[in-house]
Amino acid sequence: MENIAIGIGLAVGIAGLGVGIGQGLAANGGLQGMARQPEAGKQINNSMLLALVFLELVFLLTFVLGFLLMGKIH
């Protein structure tokens, strides 16, 4: 039981680490593009948000996995 709880914490933490780095990279690229071409800012902003959203999905899957595992604790 304790193993599962520790596993949940680890899973969420590691997923947060990876997704944080990935989203940082995506935001980096998007913001650089916007700084270089301010007139294309809106399009880049939309695309960047979409990319961030898809990256976030990875974390959310881990989050849900944690919930599923929490169901096994009971």
Next chain:
Amino acid sequence: MNKFALLGLGAIFIIIGFVVKDQSWTRPEMFAGLQLDLGKTITNIGVFLLFIPVINMYFYVPLKEAMDARNHELESTFTEAEQLRVQMQTLKSDYEARLIKTEAEARETIQNQIKEAQNLRQQLMSEAADRADALIRSAQAEIEQEKNQTIATIRTHVVDLTLAAAQKVIGENMDSEKNRRLIAEFIETVEVAS
């Protein structure tokens, strides 16, 4: 899709959701941690199917109509302003054309007047000259007539004088009628010299 069909479908879904609420298959064991309840899902499908047409009819359609009407009004105002501008332009050009025409007419009238006045002056001058001529001519004729008359008078006087003088010179026996005729004939011939 028909809005009332959506409403009916939503109601049906809500009813189904409440009917299956207590059945065990709506809560899969695997998703217990997430508290998945398919009965709630079905009910929410119904709620949302109700929500879409209600929002569409109550909120979207009036908003869209009002905004369209406003846009239409703005557009019509713009076109109206444009039309007014065009109308004003035509009026202005009309007015300018009329102004030019009036100016030309006025100039022509003035020219005509000047010409007429000149004509009148010419006419008056020629009339005056004519009358002066006529006056001169009549005066000359009068003078001629006076001269002729004076000559005739003088002639008769001369005849009388000559007769008187001849009477005195030649005596009383001469037929005065015959002498008078002789003298007159003589004077006729003399006249050339005068």
Next chain:
Amino acid sequence: MDLLQQLNLPLAEAAEKEIGWNIFFYSGLVFAIVLVFATLAKKDLKNRVFTSLPTRLAEHLYLFLEGMTVNVIGPNGKKYVPFLLAIWTFIFTGNIMGLLLQATPTADWSLNIGMAVITVVYVQYEGIKANGLLGHIKHFSGPKLGGFMILVSGLIFVVEIVSECMKLVSLSLRLYGNIEGGHIVRSSLDSIIAGVPIGGLLLPIKFFTCLIQAFVWTILTCTYLSIATSHGHDDEHEGDHGHQPALTEAHA
């Protein structure tokens, strides 16, 4: 369970928090708030210039959604605005309610699946309406391939069907994870020092999340719609024509 109870983690409390079917009271509340807002906004619609705040907000919302559809789908995307308006208002109102109340329909995965199902079904419906049933099914099989490559088309078909189902999961999970995760983080922070609501400091970023999640759901719906309603090869030329003015505009 022992460990969680020993540490008295709020995570466990949040997981055990049971709203159950009372959640539909909150759904009705969202419904009521949106209708009240709509009523307030409709008051000012007769004026030539919208001056009251709700009406201006509604106008901006409409223009925002319209701009999004035109950007993503193209000039014929305006007919999808009603659906997007319903989705946006429901999610945004639910999210904002979640900041203030203990439960909200958008923080419950079961309810989010319902909305995702409607979204996906609506996208399929519009795709069938735009391309016909056969054309819509052809859409799933990727580009036209001849000969034995038909097997590849079959494979693509299966993958596309799976990805459609994944749309369902990803849409619902994204909203659920963001909103419910925010609630969990907030209650965790609140319970660090009893009686001091430190979690309140998260309110600005949570408000931002609310906005972003409503935006993300609508823009993803737009993207799905633009993929489902495109006309394959015929549309590419039309698309070129459609993009040319934009390009020249950008260059100018």
